[in-house]
Amino acid sequence: MGINGKNSDVTVEIKDLKFTYPGIDGHPPPGSTPLIQDFSLTLHSSDRCLLVGSNGAGKTTILKILGGKHMVDPDMVRVLGRSAFHDTNLISSGDLCYLGGEWRRDVAFAGFEVPIQMDVSAEKMIFGVAGIDPERRAELIKVLDINLSWRLHKVSDGQRRRVQICMGLLKPFKVLLLDEITVDLDVLARADLLRFLKKECEERGATIIYATHIFDGLEDWPTNIVYVAHGKLQLALPMDKVKETSKLSLMRTVESWLRKERDEDRRKRKERKAAGVPEFVKPVDGSRVINNGWAAGRLNSTIAGEENFVLSSNRVLRQ
Numbered sequence: 001m002g003i004n005g006k007n008s009d010v011t012v013e014i015k016d017l018k019f020t021y022p023g024i025d026g027h028p029p030p031g032s033t034p035l036i037q038d039f040s041l042t043l044h045s046s047d048r049c050l051l052v053g054s055n056g057a058g059k060t061t062i063l064k065i066l067g068g069k070h071m072v073d074p075d076m077v078r079v080l081g082r083s084a085f086h087d088t089n090l091i092s093s094g095d096l097c098y099l100g101g102e103w104r105r106d107v108a109f110a111g112f113e114v115p116i117q118m119d120v121s122a123e124k125m126i127f128g129v130a131g132i133d134p135e136r137r138a139e140l141i142k143v144l145d146i147n148l149s150w151r152l153h154k155v156s157d158g159q160r161r162r163v164q165i166c167m168g169l170l171k172p173f174k175v176l177l178l179d180e181i182t183v184d185l186d187v188l189a190r191a192d193l194l195r196f197l198k199k200e201c202e203e204r205g206a207t208i209i210y211a212t213h214i215f216d217g218l219e220d221w222p223t224n225i226v227y228v229a230h231g232k233l234q235l236a237l238p239m240d241k242v243k244e245t246s247k248l249s250l251m252r253t254v255e256s257w258l259r260k261e262r263d264e265d266r267r268k269r270k271e272r273k274a275a276g277v278p279e280f281v282k283p284v285d286g287s288r289v290i291n292n293g294w295a296a297g298r299l300n301s302t303i304a305g306e307e308n309f310v311l312s313s314n315r316v317l318r319q
């Protein structure tokens with residue numbers, strides 16, 4: 001049963017998800033506690049789910065798992081009845097779309113592996129994607145207020161971001177995973193984009209999961225809210241339930257949850273200190289390995305050490 005009590009049209013199903021970032025051998029370091037655990041969630045067609053939680057709670061990790069960027073047991077995560085990691089057609093068909101913040105770090109890439117720091121126009125990028133419905137393309141260009149003559153190596157971060165979002169949304173997705181992509185957008189662009197996305201759910205039955213810390217203009221946007229802390233699901237509620245139980249604004253409601261969590265963490269640390277054990281639980285560091293967030297087997301893991309890490313970050317690997 002999903003958050004809304006519906007049974008039909010299940011689009012996203014997470015069942016007892018457990019995940020640990022792999023070490024260099026592709027396996028979790030021995031003795032490590034899973035980063036994500038006790039996480040189950042069912043979403044339906046038309047759901048707009050806000051994913052909230054403090055920094056480091058696991059939101060990006062969960063979205064990446066859903067987007068097939070990390071391997072998990074295929075029964076733990078189903079998107080449109082399939083496993084995104086194992087069924088790459090889910091992403092390539094455009095049914096499942098992941099728009100993530102790594103674009104911010106790797107500005108050189110705009111999806112479809114197209115470098116955008118070279119002198120290329122917005123038009124060339126957007127019209128370069130084959131098989132797109134011209135009406136949808138025109139609508140997106142309007143919603144994101146894109147000037148097709150922009151040269152992408154010269155525009156502002158926000159303008160470049162608008163082109164990236166447009167490219168990502170060209171195919172009519174069924175499930176969209178958004179990892180805070182509106183930070184660079186101006187107030188108007190953000191509001192128009194959110195309105196467009198809401199329409200996509202209402203008219204086409206798309207499902208969106210949106211991880212964000214920015215609650216401006218979101219009051220009437222989500223249908224559901226999911227709160228994650230320390231990699232565990234804390235709350236999964238339909239918005240009317242949230243409004244029923246809290247008279248506060250959405251932002252204040254989330255703030256109250258996060259404050260409670262932080263106070264609780266501080267209390268636990270104090271207790272640990274008083275008991276003579278280290279305040280912070282040290283993560284298991286089995287093999288001195290840093291994994292830069294890409295699944296094992298994709299040239300991703302690197303031996304710890306700043307020099308190596310810089311040289312083998314995604315930016316370099318993907319050029």
Ligand SMILES: Nc1ncnc2c1ncn2[C@@H]1O[C@H](COP(=O)(O)OP(=O)(O)OP(=O)(O)O)[C@@H](O)[C@H]1O
Pocket residue numbers: 021035053054055056057058059060061062290291292293294
């Ligand atoms: N590539 C990685 N390899 C190992 N551990 C990682 C990796 N990426 C993230 N982590 C760990 O996973 C935890 C969750 O990170 P994640 O990025 O999912 O959090 P988040 O909720 O998206 O945070 P934020 O709000 O800051 O974006 C972090 O505390 C970090 O220690």
